[in-house]
Amino acid sequence: MDFSAFSSQFLVGLSRAMILFVVCGGLSFVLGVLRVPNIAHGSLYMIGAFATFTFSKLIGGSAGFWIALILAPLLVALVSLIAERGLFCHLYQREHLMLLLFTFAVSLILGDLVKIVWGAEYRSVSPPTLLKGSLSIFGASLPRYNLFLLIIGPLVAIALWLFTNKTKIGKISRAAAVDREMVGVLGINVSWVFAIAFVIGCYLAGVGGALVAPTASIIIGMDHSLIIEAFLIVTIGGLGNMWGALVGSLIFGVTQSLGVLIWPQFAIVFPYMAVVIVLLLRPKGLLKSVW
Amino acid sequence: MKRIVAMNSLTLITAFLATLLILVPFDASAQKPIKVGVIDTYTGPAAVFANDALNGFKLALDEINKKGVLGSKIEFTTRDDKWKVDLGMSVAKELVMREEVDLIVGTINSAVTLAISDYMKSEKVPFIVWISKSEHITGSKGHRYVFSTGENTAMAGKAGGVALAKKPYIKYWIAGDDYEYGHAIADAIWRNLKALKPSVEKMGETWWKTGEPDLIPYFTSVIGAKPDAFIVCGGGMTMANSLKACKTTGIHEKIPVFMHTATDHAVLKPLGLEAPEGVMGTMDYHFYYPETTANKAFVKAFQDAYGAPPGFPAFHGYITAHFIAEAFRKAGAIDKEKFINALEGMVIDSPGGKIEMRACDHQAVLPFYLGVTKKVPQYNFLISGDIVTLAGKDVMPSCEEIMKARGK
């Protein structure tokens, strides 16, 4: 296997990890603040992808994708806000198992809603003209769109870091993750903190869905395959830890891509094995959990 | 204590009875229609084909039910297997045991087909497969109760072998969906190609999980391996996805790509003008070729009814309905065994000419068209160009070969 093949696979894996990170960053954030793994995260990701298709088709042309990239996650955030304010917030007093099952119920409902709204057939979105075709890097060909992902990923990471460390809301969310009672005692409406954290996390799921749209078929069922990967990633990263989500995504994306080179049939097993190895050594995840 | 027990009992009994009552079928039709159960994948990428087939089937039924069959109408009910074998099995059981259908048609996932076929054999109910392509359906695992109105991998393999043997490529890479159909088409094409041109070499194989949405890492890996040509064995979930990955990675511009069904309309239409040009493919139906009166009439009727031209599934669904009607008419009664006897060897007229349901293996004899995807000004999707026709009987395995495969 020559270097160009290896590097091209590595870069493809890295770019895939970026999408995973965007999604898992959101999942981790929600997990950290609300202490509940949001199973509906996968469905929101799927809505993001389908919405990207609709918006880009409506607006048409190359600009279509860019505008969809902005609008689709907003739509997803809106959906999550409705779910949160309408139903979810009433459950905050209940035990966590109920919250988890609630997110599962929402994922079931959203999954079928997508089918009702968009139909059961698959959709396809093309990358915008700027990002079509491939480039030659180190003698290997890398689709331009994947290069774009490699740039977006770190940008999202930086944006998240700035948010949680430099903005007031971000800092309050971080505090609520560690000790929600204290935050309440300080006079801050914890319920609204949860709402904001939840919506932002889901917004990121929508962004992830929008980003993945031009690379893969947009199909019913993409929520199920994604959510299991996302769960594994946040588990090995450390529950609620966003840098952990980054580390986990990198491990996952890169091991799968390299797996394609080594043993294509079992490529998808490599990341799962990596997860198990990490967990056997550090059962609570690589980085410290937020709580 | 007494009341608790009483409440528990009441609860249990109520739940139990409600459960039973809910499941009682409450239809009581006067004149017994011919009941057909349709099992197909109406969720996910394969739904494009399933809907196409159902539309062809319905179009034919509209014509047929005007006259009726043996004084009854043909009715159908659909079930979604969602591409899963376990769901396919449970709906098949429900259709046979609860709905008591006279026969079942459909399926696109070859694994679902084989599982249902096995069940239908034990229940002695006819099963007509209209999209699934594994040659094992009417070949090694065929039996009295299963028929196919679609082409299969043995035929496609031979056509593919013929096409590729003419080309100068020596080193091949084969990739595809890791399930029944993927392996069947890969084996068939390679077997035939190797027989016609022994100098070909298989550089490597790649099998991804069926319906894998992100094929780019696999395709870039193949580009890196630098074969002379690339054979893709994608099934219903993957056909269009592979073409999209071709376009994104540009693999087809560097390495010639061959894929059975790449030239089908149902596959090319969703991609529009974004589909890759120059991909070689084989198909058993095109709405634009050959331009016979029968084909044009069928296409017009389909277009009027559904707003788009038909793909190969619609063609198969259409001829399935006609086979069913004619077989029952010939049988003279709504009897499963008589139906099967009548269907064996039957020849019907179709938009593709006369089609025979071969008696020895229950396989419809269909023509094959080799082509290359290309853009044309009059459509905003790609079509098959440079078409070469192969007659059905030239690509099918002989009856002796079939019997040998079945171990007889």
Next chain:
Amino acid sequence: MRDKEERELYREIIRSKWFGFSVGIVFLLLILPLFLPRFYVYILALIYVTSLLAMSLNLVVGHGGMFQFHHGVFYGVGAYTVALMLKKTSLPMWMGFIAGPIAAAIVGLIIGWFCVRLTRLYFGMLQISLGSLIWVIVFRWYSFTGGDDGLPGILMPPLLSPLNHSYYFILIILLICLIIMYLILKSPFGSTLQAVRDNPQRCEAIGVNVRRHQLMAVVIATFFAGVAGVLFVVLERSAFTELLFWVLSLEIFIMCLLGGWFTFAGPIIGAAIMVALRTFVGIFTEYWTLILGIVLILLIFFLPEGVVGFFQEIFKPRSKEATEGGNQ
């Protein structure tokens, strides 16, 4: 249990009004195949298999308080073990039937050993991760497990081939397992387990080895899940990767919740309702999961004790044991 305690327990059981009623139901179930159409016999048998699975999960969730998020893995391991043995080897059927639950219990022991080191959400997420590895290997090992295609067309011996025979076999095994589970829960082990569920710290303090108890509970539960897996193969003559997929694991969870996870027979009702709903709703609409999601939300908001729990609550408002109050 000591002899005298045993005799007391049996006397208590027989004297309870439950007993006569249960015998009546069992008799009814035994004679049903004689006059019920085939489809309903099949659905009932499917309900039995699912009930056993749900009951096995409830051992650790409802009565043990553990976050067993991927119970389906053990079900699948049981099913695949017997399916592979019947398909690939010519070993006698009985060996396969015994190997299934044992394999499931071994896997349960291994996964459980790692999981009981953690609590609550960590327990659950770790189990999902470990279980998913098993799923993905079975899913991708096409040449051995049939991968995505599953293992259909497994031949059952002539004794179990007809649907009615399978029905009786499954029913009898279910009843035996239910009796064993009931005895386990009533035993000191069962009481300790429930105590651990309610207050693990206090149990540690009085010298109970919490981890060992939990691990034993997991092994027992996974053994029964393996039995359910074997029964699945007997009924359906196939094994599928869906049995190992996380969605099914969560569905079993819902069954326990639906029925009432602090009750004994709750999961059976939950399983029956789920199977009936899925079959019935699936006939009329393809949006079965939407209905399930709505039902689940209604459950969470209005009926968290489940169907059986709800009825029990109405007629026993205050004198419920301390276990009920153990809800955090």
